[in-house]
Amino acid sequence: MEQKPEKHSPNIIDPNPERRKLVLEKLYALLEDQTSLAELKGMRREQLYVLAEAGHVKLKHGRFDEAEKIFQALILLDHRNSYFHSAMGSVHQKKKKPVEAIYEYSTALSINAKDIVSFVNRGEVYLRHKNYRRAAEDFRNAILLDMEGKSLWANRARSLVIAIKRQMEGERRRGEMTKKK
Protein backbone atom coordinates (compact mmCIF):
# COMPACT_ATOMS: atom_id res chain seq x y z
CA MET A 1 0.00 0.00 0.00
CA GLU A 2 1.40 3.33 -1.01
CA GLN A 3 1.86 5.90 1.63
CA LYS A 4 0.32 9.24 0.94
CA PRO A 5 2.74 12.15 1.04
CA GLU A 6 2.54 14.08 4.27
CA LYS A 7 0.73 17.34 3.78
CA HIS A 8 2.45 20.30 5.33
CA SER A 9 0.30 22.96 6.80
CA PRO A 10 1.25 26.41 5.56
CA ASN A 11 3.33 28.29 8.09
CA ILE A 12 1.56 31.55 8.64
CA ILE A 13 3.85 33.65 10.74
CA ASP A 14 2.61 36.90 12.11
CA PRO A 15 5.57 39.27 11.95
CA ASN A 16 3.97 41.50 14.55
CA PRO A 17 6.78 43.28 16.47
CA GLU A 18 4.71 43.35 19.67
CA ARG A 19 4.45 39.57 19.68
CA ARG A 20 8.17 39.24 19.10
CA LYS A 21 8.79 41.63 21.96
CA LEU A 22 6.63 39.53 24.22
CA VAL A 23 8.54 36.38 23.29
CA LEU A 24 11.81 38.18 23.94
CA GLU A 25 10.61 39.41 27.33
CA LYS A 26 9.78 35.88 28.33
CA LEU A 27 13.18 34.68 27.18
CA TYR A 28 14.87 37.43 29.16
CA ALA A 29 12.87 36.35 32.19
CA LEU A 30 14.24 32.84 31.67
CA LEU A 31 17.79 34.16 31.43
CA GLU A 32 17.31 36.20 34.59
CA ASP A 33 15.99 33.20 36.54
CA GLN A 34 12.54 34.69 36.82
CA THR A 35 10.91 31.77 35.11
CA SER A 36 11.68 28.21 34.08
CA LEU A 37 11.50 26.17 30.91
CA ALA A 38 8.62 24.19 32.35
CA GLU A 39 6.73 27.42 32.91
CA LEU A 40 7.49 28.61 29.40
CA LYS A 41 6.40 25.30 27.96
CA GLY A 42 3.20 25.50 29.97
CA MET A 43 3.88 22.36 32.03
CA ARG A 44 1.78 22.00 35.14
CA ARG A 45 3.48 21.49 38.51
CA GLU A 46 1.53 18.26 38.93
CA GLN A 47 3.42 16.83 35.95
CA LEU A 48 6.73 17.76 37.54
CA TYR A 49 5.56 16.32 40.83
CA VAL A 50 4.79 12.94 39.23
CA LEU A 51 8.26 12.88 37.68
CA ALA A 52 9.91 13.89 40.95
CA GLU A 53 8.03 11.17 42.79
CA ALA A 54 9.24 8.59 40.28
CA GLY A 55 12.80 9.88 40.72
CA HIS A 56 12.50 9.69 44.47
CA VAL A 57 11.31 6.09 44.34
CA LYS A 58 14.28 5.17 42.11
CA LEU A 59 16.65 6.97 44.47
CA LYS A 60 15.17 5.27 47.51
CA HIS A 61 15.59 1.85 45.97
CA GLY A 62 19.17 2.36 44.86
CA ARG A 63 18.57 2.91 41.14
CA PHE A 64 20.81 5.94 41.11
CA ASP A 65 21.50 6.15 37.38
CA GLU A 66 17.82 6.27 36.55
CA ALA A 67 17.15 8.74 39.34
CA GLU A 68 20.00 10.90 38.06
CA LYS A 69 18.49 11.06 34.60
CA ILE A 70 15.09 11.97 35.96
CA PHE A 71 16.41 14.72 38.18
CA GLN A 72 18.69 16.01 35.44
CA ALA A 73 15.64 16.43 33.25
CA LEU A 74 13.72 18.04 36.07
CA ILE A 75 16.53 20.50 36.77
CA LEU A 76 16.57 21.38 33.09
CA LEU A 77 12.85 21.95 33.15
CA ASP A 78 12.72 23.85 36.42
CA HIS A 79 16.12 24.97 37.62
CA ARG A 80 14.53 27.15 40.29
CA ASN A 81 13.22 24.26 42.32
CA SER A 82 15.47 23.60 45.33
CA TYR A 83 14.06 20.10 45.82
CA PHE A 84 15.39 18.93 42.46
CA HIS A 85 18.88 20.21 43.28
CA SER A 86 18.74 18.65 46.71
CA ALA A 87 17.67 15.31 45.25
CA MET A 88 20.38 15.56 42.61
CA GLY A 89 22.91 16.24 45.37
CA SER A 90 21.69 13.15 47.12
CA VAL A 91 22.17 11.09 43.94
CA HIS A 92 25.74 12.37 43.64
CA GLN A 93 26.40 11.75 47.30
CA LYS A 94 25.26 8.16 46.98
CA LYS A 95 27.31 7.73 43.82
CA LYS A 96 30.39 8.91 45.77
CA LYS A 97 30.76 12.18 43.90
CA PRO A 98 31.34 14.66 46.72
CA VAL A 99 32.18 17.71 44.60
CA GLU A 100 29.06 17.43 42.48
CA ALA A 101 27.00 16.72 45.58
CA ILE A 102 28.24 19.83 47.39
CA TYR A 103 27.61 21.90 44.28
CA GLU A 104 24.01 20.71 44.03
CA TYR A 105 23.34 21.16 47.74
CA SER A 106 24.82 24.65 47.61
CA THR A 107 22.61 25.47 44.62
CA ALA A 108 19.58 24.20 46.50
CA LEU A 109 20.53 26.37 49.50
CA SER A 110 21.04 29.41 47.31
CA ILE A 111 17.46 28.95 46.15
CA ASN A 112 15.99 28.01 49.52
CA ALA A 113 18.08 29.05 52.52
CA LYS A 114 15.81 27.08 54.86
CA ASP A 115 16.40 23.71 53.24
CA ILE A 116 17.31 21.54 56.25
CA VAL A 117 17.92 18.46 54.08
CA SER A 118 20.58 20.19 51.98
CA PHE A 119 22.28 21.63 55.05
CA VAL A 120 22.52 18.25 56.75
CA ASN A 121 23.56 16.29 53.67
CA ARG A 122 26.17 18.86 52.69
CA GLY A 123 27.44 18.94 56.24
CA GLU A 124 27.77 15.18 56.17
CA VAL A 125 29.81 15.31 52.97
CA TYR A 126 32.08 17.84 54.65
CA LEU A 127 32.29 15.64 57.70
CA ARG A 128 33.30 12.61 55.62
CA HIS A 129 36.15 14.69 54.24
CA LYS A 130 37.14 15.92 57.72
CA ASN A 131 36.15 19.51 57.07
CA TYR A 132 34.75 19.79 60.61
CA ARG A 133 34.27 23.53 60.67
CA ARG A 134 32.04 23.67 57.59
CA ALA A 135 30.25 20.50 58.65
CA ALA A 136 29.50 21.96 62.09
CA GLU A 137 28.24 25.20 60.51
CA ASP A 138 25.84 23.29 58.28
CA PHE A 139 24.60 21.09 61.13
CA ARG A 140 24.12 24.12 63.34
CA ASN A 141 22.04 25.86 60.68
CA ALA A 142 19.93 22.73 60.23
CA ILE A 143 19.35 22.33 63.98
CA LEU A 144 18.44 26.00 64.38
CA LEU A 145 15.84 25.62 61.67
CA ASP A 146 14.16 22.80 63.62
CA MET A 147 14.23 23.59 67.33
CA GLU A 148 11.38 21.23 68.08
CA GLY A 149 13.21 18.15 66.88
CA LYS A 150 10.53 17.10 64.44
CA SER A 151 12.70 16.92 61.33
CA LEU A 152 14.49 13.61 60.79
CA TRP A 153 17.33 15.48 59.08
CA ALA A 154 17.78 17.89 61.97
CA ASN A 155 17.89 14.91 64.27
CA ARG A 156 20.55 13.37 62.08
CA ALA A 157 22.45 16.64 62.36
CA ARG A 158 22.18 16.41 66.13
CA SER A 159 23.59 12.91 66.15
CA LEU A 160 26.36 13.91 63.73
CA VAL A 161 27.28 16.87 65.92
CA ILE A 162 27.81 14.43 68.75
CA ALA A 163 29.89 12.33 66.34
CA ILE A 164 31.99 15.39 65.46
CA LYS A 165 32.53 16.15 69.14
CA ARG A 166 33.59 12.59 69.86
CA GLN A 167 35.88 12.46 66.85
CA MET A 168 37.53 15.76 67.75
CA GLU A 169 37.96 14.71 71.37
CA GLY A 170 39.43 11.38 70.27
CA GLU A 171 41.89 13.15 67.97
CA ARG A 172 42.82 15.56 70.77
CA ARG A 173 43.43 12.69 73.16
CA ARG A 174 45.52 10.82 70.66
CA GLY A 175 47.57 13.96 70.13
CA GLU A 176 48.14 14.33 73.86
CA MET A 177 49.13 10.67 74.16
CA THR A 178 51.70 10.98 71.41
CA LYS A 179 53.08 14.14 73.05
CA LYS A 180 53.45 12.32 76.40
CA LYS A 181 55.19 9.40 74.73
Added chain:
Amino acid sequence: MSVESIHAQIHRDQPSSPRLDNPEIIEQLRHGNIYEVLRRTINAEDFNKFISHRGHQFENSILQNYQVYAGQGDVPAPSLDSHFIPHSAEMSFSSGERESFHQDMSALQGYEPVTNSKGEIRLQARAVQARAMGISAKADTQAQPHGPGQDVMGIGGQAVQEWQDFFSKMQLKMLDIQMFQQMQAKAADANKDIQRIVAMVMSGQADPEFVVIAAAKAAVPQYGVMATSIGKKIMYYNEDMNKASQALLKMDPNDKGYVQQLQMTQSQSRSQSTGMQLEMMDLQKVVQNIGTTLEFASTAAKSLSQARQAMVQAIAAR
Protein backbone atom coordinates in the same frame (compact mmCIF):
# COMPACT_ATOMS: atom_id res chain seq x y z
CA MET B 1 31.33 26.80 67.31
CA SER B 2 28.20 26.74 69.37
CA VAL B 3 26.08 23.61 69.56
CA GLU B 4 24.42 24.30 72.90
CA SER B 5 21.11 25.15 71.30
CA ILE B 6 20.52 21.57 70.21
CA HIS B 7 17.39 20.01 71.67
CA ALA B 8 17.19 16.33 71.01
CA GLN B 9 13.87 15.57 72.65
CA ILE B 10 11.18 14.03 70.48
CA HIS B 11 7.60 14.88 71.29
CA ARG B 12 5.68 11.86 70.24
CA ASP B 13 3.81 11.09 73.50
CA GLN B 14 0.10 11.58 73.51
CA PRO B 15 -1.52 13.11 76.60
CA SER B 16 -3.17 10.51 78.87
CA SER B 17 -6.61 10.77 80.34
CA PRO B 18 -6.68 13.63 82.87
CA ARG B 19 -9.05 11.74 85.15
CA LEU B 20 -6.72 8.82 85.67
CA ASP B 21 -3.88 11.21 86.42
CA ASN B 22 -6.00 13.15 88.90
CA PRO B 23 -4.48 12.70 92.44
CA GLU B 24 -7.93 12.77 94.12
CA ILE B 25 -9.17 9.84 92.10
CA ILE B 26 -5.94 7.98 92.76
CA GLU B 27 -6.43 8.59 96.50
CA GLN B 28 -10.03 7.35 96.35
CA LEU B 29 -8.91 4.27 94.51
CA ARG B 30 -6.39 3.56 97.26
CA HIS B 31 -8.80 3.89 100.21
CA GLY B 32 -12.40 3.67 98.96
CA ASN B 33 -14.48 1.05 97.23
CA ILE B 34 -12.72 0.57 93.99
CA TYR B 35 -15.86 -0.58 92.12
CA GLU B 36 -17.84 2.46 93.21
CA VAL B 37 -15.05 4.82 92.29
CA LEU B 38 -14.56 3.23 88.91
CA ARG B 39 -18.26 3.17 88.16
CA ARG B 40 -18.71 6.85 89.01
CA THR B 41 -15.52 8.35 87.57
CA ILE B 42 -13.84 6.16 84.96
CA ASN B 43 -15.19 4.52 81.82
CA ALA B 44 -13.72 2.18 79.21
CA GLU B 45 -12.53 5.06 77.05
CA ASP B 46 -10.35 6.34 79.86
CA PHE B 47 -8.75 2.94 80.14
CA ASN B 48 -8.13 2.79 76.43
CA LYS B 49 -6.52 6.22 76.43
CA PHE B 50 -4.42 5.34 79.45
CA ILE B 51 -3.16 2.12 77.92
CA SER B 52 -2.51 3.86 74.62
CA HIS B 53 -0.53 6.57 76.42
CA ARG B 54 1.54 3.99 78.26
CA GLY B 55 2.08 2.17 75.01
CA HIS B 56 3.42 5.31 73.34
CA GLN B 57 5.69 5.97 76.29
CA PHE B 58 7.04 2.46 76.02
CA GLU B 59 7.50 2.82 72.30
CA ASN B 60 9.32 6.15 72.63
CA SER B 61 11.59 5.33 75.54
CA ILE B 62 12.41 1.67 75.00
CA LEU B 63 11.33 0.21 71.65
CA GLN B 64 11.70 3.21 69.30
CA ASN B 65 10.33 1.31 66.33
CA TYR B 66 9.99 4.42 64.17
CA GLN B 67 12.53 6.45 62.31
CA VAL B 68 14.17 9.08 64.43
CA TYR B 69 17.02 10.07 62.13
CA ALA B 70 17.25 10.37 58.40
CA GLY B 71 19.64 8.07 56.56
CA GLN B 72 22.85 9.17 54.90
CA GLY B 73 22.14 11.31 51.87
CA ASP B 74 18.40 10.75 52.08
CA VAL B 75 15.87 13.22 50.74
CA PRO B 76 12.21 13.37 51.68
CA ALA B 77 9.54 12.41 49.19
CA PRO B 78 8.41 15.38 47.12
CA SER B 79 5.44 17.30 48.37
CA LEU B 80 3.21 19.10 45.91
CA ASP B 81 2.43 21.95 48.28
CA SER B 82 5.80 22.61 49.85
CA HIS B 83 8.22 21.78 47.02
CA PHE B 84 6.35 23.03 43.97
CA ILE B 85 5.35 26.62 43.55
CA PRO B 86 2.37 27.23 41.25
CA HIS B 87 3.29 28.15 37.70
CA SER B 88 2.24 31.43 36.21
CA ALA B 89 0.04 30.96 33.15
CA GLU B 90 1.12 34.37 31.83
CA MET B 91 4.69 33.23 31.41
CA SER B 92 3.93 30.24 29.23
CA PHE B 93 4.32 30.49 25.46
CA SER B 94 1.23 30.29 23.35
CA SER B 95 1.35 27.81 20.47
CA GLY B 96 2.05 30.58 17.95
CA GLU B 97 4.80 32.07 20.10
CA ARG B 98 6.33 28.65 20.59
CA GLU B 99 6.35 27.97 16.86
CA SER B 100 7.81 31.36 16.09
CA PHE B 101 10.51 30.93 18.73
CA HIS B 102 11.18 27.41 17.57
CA GLN B 103 11.64 28.50 13.97
CA ASP B 104 13.88 31.40 14.94
CA MET B 105 16.06 29.18 17.07
CA SER B 106 16.15 26.50 14.40
CA ALA B 107 17.20 29.04 11.83
CA LEU B 108 20.00 30.15 14.15
CA GLN B 109 21.13 26.61 14.80
CA GLY B 110 21.07 25.60 11.16
CA TYR B 111 18.09 23.31 11.48
CA GLU B 112 14.88 23.55 9.60
CA PRO B 113 11.65 22.90 11.45
CA VAL B 114 8.99 20.89 9.72
CA THR B 115 5.39 21.08 10.72
CA ASN B 116 3.53 17.87 10.05
CA SER B 117 -0.15 17.37 9.50
CA LYS B 118 -0.89 17.16 13.24
CA GLY B 119 0.64 20.55 13.79
CA GLU B 120 3.59 19.06 15.67
CA ILE B 121 6.96 20.57 15.03
CA ARG B 122 9.93 18.36 14.56
CA LEU B 123 13.45 19.29 13.69
CA GLN B 124 14.85 18.12 10.41
CA ALA B 125 18.56 18.32 9.94
CA ARG B 126 19.46 20.57 7.13
CA ALA B 127 19.83 18.58 3.98
CA VAL B 128 23.03 20.39 3.19
CA GLN B 129 24.68 19.22 6.39
CA ALA B 130 23.52 15.69 5.83
CA ARG B 131 24.88 15.75 2.29
CA ALA B 132 28.14 17.22 3.51
CA MET B 133 28.42 14.32 5.95
CA GLY B 134 27.87 11.88 3.13
CA ILE B 135 24.46 10.82 4.30
CA SER B 136 21.82 10.45 1.68
CA ALA B 137 19.20 12.76 2.97
CA LYS B 138 15.78 11.80 1.79
CA ALA B 139 14.47 15.13 2.89
CA ASP B 140 16.39 17.07 0.26
CA THR B 141 13.29 17.82 -1.66
CA GLN B 142 11.49 19.04 1.46
CA ALA B 143 14.28 21.25 2.70
CA GLN B 144 12.80 24.57 1.82
CA PRO B 145 13.70 27.54 3.98
CA HIS B 146 11.01 28.30 6.49
CA GLY B 147 10.74 30.97 9.09
CA PRO B 148 9.28 34.35 9.73
CA GLY B 149 9.96 36.74 6.87
CA GLN B 150 11.20 33.97 4.56
CA ASP B 151 8.24 34.40 2.23
CA VAL B 152 8.88 38.14 2.05
CA MET B 153 12.58 37.48 1.47
CA GLY B 154 11.69 35.10 -1.34
CA ILE B 155 9.53 37.73 -3.02
CA GLY B 156 12.34 40.26 -2.57
CA GLY B 157 14.88 37.87 -4.10
CA GLN B 158 12.64 37.23 -7.09
CA ALA B 159 12.14 40.98 -7.60
CA VAL B 160 15.89 41.59 -7.50
CA GLN B 161 16.49 38.79 -9.99
CA GLU B 162 13.82 40.17 -12.33
CA TRP B 163 15.34 43.63 -12.07
CA GLN B 164 18.81 42.30 -12.87
CA ASP B 165 17.50 40.46 -15.94
CA PHE B 166 15.63 43.56 -17.09
CA PHE B 167 18.65 45.78 -16.44
CA SER B 168 21.01 43.54 -18.38
CA LYS B 169 18.66 43.57 -21.37
CA MET B 170 18.11 47.30 -21.02
CA GLN B 171 21.82 47.97 -20.82
CA LEU B 172 22.39 46.50 -24.27
CA LYS B 173 19.48 48.50 -25.68
CA MET B 174 20.84 51.65 -24.05
CA LEU B 175 24.26 51.04 -25.57
CA ASP B 176 22.65 50.65 -29.00
CA ILE B 177 20.58 53.83 -28.57
CA GLN B 178 23.61 55.72 -27.32
CA MET B 179 25.63 54.57 -30.28
CA PHE B 180 22.85 55.52 -32.69
CA GLN B 181 22.57 59.01 -31.18
CA GLN B 182 26.33 59.54 -31.25
CA MET B 183 26.49 58.35 -34.84
CA GLN B 184 23.69 60.71 -35.82
CA ALA B 185 25.49 63.60 -34.15
CA LYS B 186 28.79 62.70 -35.82
CA ALA B 187 27.07 62.24 -39.20
CA ALA B 188 25.43 65.66 -38.92
CA ASP B 189 28.77 67.28 -38.12
CA ALA B 190 30.45 65.37 -40.95
CA ASN B 191 27.70 66.36 -43.41
CA LYS B 192 28.16 70.00 -42.51
CA ASP B 193 31.91 69.69 -43.07
CA ILE B 194 31.44 67.85 -46.34
CA GLN B 195 28.93 70.43 -47.60
CA ARG B 196 31.32 73.24 -46.63
CA ILE B 197 34.27 71.53 -48.29
CA VAL B 198 32.27 70.66 -51.44
CA ALA B 199 31.18 74.29 -51.64
CA MET B 200 34.82 75.37 -51.32
CA VAL B 201 35.89 72.87 -53.99
CA MET B 202 33.08 73.98 -56.29
CA SER B 203 34.07 77.59 -55.83
CA GLY B 204 37.67 76.66 -56.53
CA GLN B 205 38.93 77.61 -53.14
CA ALA B 206 40.11 74.06 -52.32
CA ASP B 207 41.41 71.03 -54.12
CA PRO B 208 39.08 68.11 -54.87
CA GLU B 209 41.14 65.80 -52.63
CA PHE B 210 39.68 67.63 -49.72
CA VAL B 211 36.26 66.22 -50.57
CA VAL B 212 37.61 62.70 -50.34
CA ILE B 213 39.43 63.49 -47.13
CA ALA B 214 36.27 65.10 -45.72
CA ALA B 215 34.24 62.04 -46.69
CA ALA B 216 36.78 59.81 -44.96
CA LYS B 217 36.75 62.13 -41.97
CA ALA B 218 32.96 61.85 -41.83
CA ALA B 219 32.99 58.05 -42.12
CA VAL B 220 35.80 57.27 -39.66
CA PRO B 221 34.21 58.88 -36.57
CA GLN B 222 31.05 56.89 -37.24
CA TYR B 223 33.07 53.72 -37.28
CA GLY B 224 34.84 54.97 -34.18
CA VAL B 225 31.46 55.35 -32.42
CA MET B 226 30.55 51.84 -33.48
CA ALA B 227 33.88 50.51 -32.19
CA THR B 228 33.37 52.30 -28.87
CA SER B 229 29.89 50.87 -28.56
CA ILE B 230 31.13 47.37 -29.32
CA GLY B 231 33.90 47.85 -26.76
CA LYS B 232 31.31 48.86 -24.17
CA LYS B 233 29.24 45.81 -24.99
CA ILE B 234 32.27 43.56 -24.57
CA MET B 235 32.99 45.25 -21.25
CA TYR B 236 29.38 44.69 -20.19
CA TYR B 237 29.60 41.00 -21.07
CA ASN B 238 32.83 40.75 -19.12
CA GLU B 239 31.32 42.45 -16.07
CA ASP B 240 28.26 40.24 -16.22
CA MET B 241 30.41 37.12 -16.32
CA ASN B 242 32.44 38.43 -13.38
CA LYS B 243 29.26 39.04 -11.39
CA ALA B 244 28.03 35.53 -12.04
CA SER B 245 31.35 33.97 -11.04
CA GLN B 246 31.50 36.10 -7.87
CA ALA B 247 27.97 35.11 -6.93
CA LEU B 248 29.00 31.51 -7.41
CA LEU B 249 32.09 32.00 -5.26
CA LYS B 250 29.98 33.41 -2.44
CA MET B 251 27.92 30.23 -2.28
CA ASP B 252 28.83 27.26 -0.14
CA PRO B 253 29.74 24.36 -2.46
CA ASN B 254 27.81 22.06 -0.09
CA ASP B 255 24.72 24.17 -0.36
CA LYS B 256 21.66 22.72 -2.01
CA GLY B 257 21.29 25.30 -4.77
CA TYR B 258 24.98 25.34 -5.66
CA VAL B 259 24.85 22.83 -8.49
CA GLN B 260 21.81 24.53 -9.97
CA GLN B 261 23.54 27.92 -9.73
CA LEU B 262 26.69 26.47 -11.24
CA GLN B 263 24.82 25.09 -14.22
CA MET B 264 22.99 28.38 -14.69
CA THR B 265 26.23 30.33 -14.52
CA GLN B 266 27.87 28.01 -17.03
CA SER B 267 24.94 28.42 -19.41
CA GLN B 268 25.03 32.21 -18.99
CA SER B 269 28.77 32.37 -19.53
CA ARG B 270 28.45 30.23 -22.68
CA SER B 271 25.84 32.56 -24.18
CA GLN B 272 27.81 35.62 -23.08
CA SER B 273 31.04 34.32 -24.60
CA THR B 274 29.16 33.66 -27.86
CA GLY B 275 27.82 37.23 -27.72
CA MET B 276 31.32 38.48 -26.98
CA GLN B 277 32.73 36.60 -30.00
CA LEU B 278 30.07 38.14 -32.23
CA GLU B 279 30.90 41.58 -30.88
CA MET B 280 34.59 40.95 -31.49
CA MET B 281 33.81 40.02 -35.10
CA ASP B 282 31.81 43.23 -35.42
CA LEU B 283 34.73 45.16 -33.97
CA GLN B 284 37.11 43.58 -36.45
CA LYS B 285 34.71 44.45 -39.25
CA VAL B 286 34.53 48.06 -38.05
CA VAL B 287 38.31 48.28 -37.84
CA GLN B 288 38.59 46.79 -41.31
CA ASN B 289 36.04 49.31 -42.54
CA ILE B 290 38.05 52.14 -41.05
CA GLY B 291 41.17 50.78 -42.68
CA THR B 292 39.36 50.39 -46.00
CA THR B 293 37.95 53.90 -45.77
CA LEU B 294 41.33 55.39 -44.98
CA GLU B 295 42.95 53.37 -47.74
CA PHE B 296 40.23 54.39 -50.19
CA ALA B 297 40.63 58.02 -49.17
CA SER B 298 44.37 57.77 -49.50
CA THR B 299 44.14 56.03 -52.86
CA ALA B 300 41.50 58.47 -54.09
CA ALA B 301 43.57 61.43 -53.00
CA LYS B 302 46.62 59.97 -54.72
CA SER B 303 44.62 59.23 -57.85
CA LEU B 304 43.22 62.73 -57.89
CA SER B 305 46.65 64.15 -57.30
CA GLN B 306 48.14 62.00 -60.03
CA ALA B 307 45.32 62.93 -62.42
CA ARG B 308 45.84 66.57 -61.64
CA GLN B 309 49.61 66.26 -62.14
CA ALA B 310 49.06 64.41 -65.40
CA MET B 311 46.72 67.16 -66.49
CA VAL B 312 49.25 69.83 -65.49
CA GLN B 313 52.08 67.96 -67.24
CA ALA B 314 49.99 67.51 -70.40
CA ILE B 315 49.15 71.19 -70.42
CA ALA B 316 52.80 72.06 -69.83
CA ALA B 317 53.92 69.73 -72.66
CA ARG B 318 51.75 71.66 -75.11
